[in-house]
Amino acid sequence: MISSRQFFAIYSGAVTLAFAGVVLLGARRPAQNTSFDQITVHRINVVEPDGTTRMVLSNNAEFPGAYYLGKEYPRTDRDATGMLFNDEEGTENGGLIFGGKKDKNGVTHSWGHLSFDEYQRDQTMVLESNSDGASRNTYYALNDDDRPYSLTPQFSAEWQRVKAMPPGPARVAASQAWHTKYPGGIVNRGYFGRGRDKSVTLSLKDQQGRERLVASVGPDGAPRIDFLDASGKVIRSISSDTK
Template identity: 40%
Template sequence: MRHSERFLVVYSGVLTVALAVVLLTGARDTRTATFDEIDVQRINLREPDGTLRMVVAGRDRFPGGIVKGREYPFERGVAGMIFYNDEGTETGGLVFRGKVGEDGRPVTSGHLSFDPYHRDQALGLSMQQVRGGYESGLTVNDVGDTPIEELLQAMERIRALPEAERAAAQQAFADNAQPLVPRLFVGRTRDGIAALQLRDGSGKTRLQFRVEEDGAARIDFLDADGNVQRTLGADGSEAGGG
């Protein structure tokens, strides 16, 4: 091989390697970008195989219920983010909304929750403001045995019914499904009391530790109808229920 031909072979080889380096480096660099500000209506976070793991969205682009990648549309009326497990099923989220209602008073809520596998909210941290008052606190729930997919499918079937039949169908499903039952609440109640409430399997408060705004503290024992049966004051005094 002549010297000029050998030079061309080496030269083309160097160019090929250089081009490959540029292309590979450029491809890698395009995966990372820095922005000072982004305006977006929705962001979907996915694994490399396409599994959805988180959605951040405004109200109009907010997802319905998603189980193993299938979405069951329904209107939530909130913005925020939803979390999904390794199978692409909803497992909690952070949502919020707020505006002035038709009566001229604010209606505001914020809610962070976490779900067991294929169930609804087992743990929630929330604030709700309606009718001039607000309540905020931590709630622990019994979630029952009804899979969340069954609840979403029932909602889908009921929405497809004629309007005259929906109320009866909703009641029939509610009678058979196991509802979400709050078992513990700790926070501020709507009437301004700092409280720890322990509830029975029906969601009825049976034991309540409370501190009034003026500092008065007491322990209430309640029956299944919500009537106080016994009260212990901070000074050890005891009073019967009314």
Template identity: 40%
Template structure:
């Protein structure tokens, strides 16, 4: 037999052996496109062609930590809800949607949903939230003024929390007030939502998060506008009566 014939025979034998292995093992090439009527999973990672994560959908048990420049940091406090996390091109958390809801044997209810959008490499700048317990429920839209990550990084935020935990309650209040004065903290600027007494309100705030104008409609239907000074004192009220 010639060398060429011997080579071809060897290739044929090898190909036959590989084919047998694939057939016997049940292995097959996964298609790039597939269609399912239903899938059951604990977690889905949506990734780019290079493998970088862009969206994570997860149950409670497998919910991820937070992400900074592609690195995932442990967040055991996030194991109380399910939902999804958005990631930007650099692997930074960019917002997300979370939800939970349960009732204890003694009737206590703990339920809520939150959709958030983060500033680049920072915390949430816009949030749509709903919370409820056994006594009441409220919903709101919150718009926050969040400092640049160059002013306050997420590492700074974690450090602030650790430092504050070592202080007494009064010292903590002073600590956070000082950080706020320095412009290092996010400040809520607009809050639109329902109130504990079943009213509805729009709160407009200054750069320090102090309410300066409040548009309020009570559960009974009384409407008024309150204007406030920097200490929160009402300096003028506009209503149907005046």
């Protein structure tokens, strides 16, 4: 006859073997795919197996701040809905945001922005559209970011403090001090878009951001090509009247 001590020993061993079997079978079981007809969420985080956030799809209320090396930092100046893209290291490197509303005066506003960033730098390619009432601007731009440093959380926080200041001499002084501390920045190298005056322009610039060639069609439909020197002076023009 089995004693109570032997019974509990056998019982414990059987439970242990059963648990190990469940764990091993579960570990070998392939990942399950689930299909939905509809899903309603506030935010979706796409992460790597190690937990690194690679993409966020979110509403305005849950939209993240800025990611830097796998950690999220607050951005009080970010008011967006859309997607945020991160690189393999968990640092922001682009996004797609959009929105639209009517203000208290009945004026309509809408915007859309798609951008891709350089490694730990700011945006290098931008497709953007903005409208305020009857005024509309749509453009595509290629940029260079010549900052000799990364866009760290400290960099962002200091700029947010400047932007949050009320207009006036103190804000101007703070902005100048910030730009002195962080020299360089985005240099627009190429621009193609519709201006608020309803003209369409292609602008090509040198490495210093100086406009050197401008091809445009004015709001009256007249085409024109201007060549400029380094000081911005037009040195040659070609228009429909040029012979």
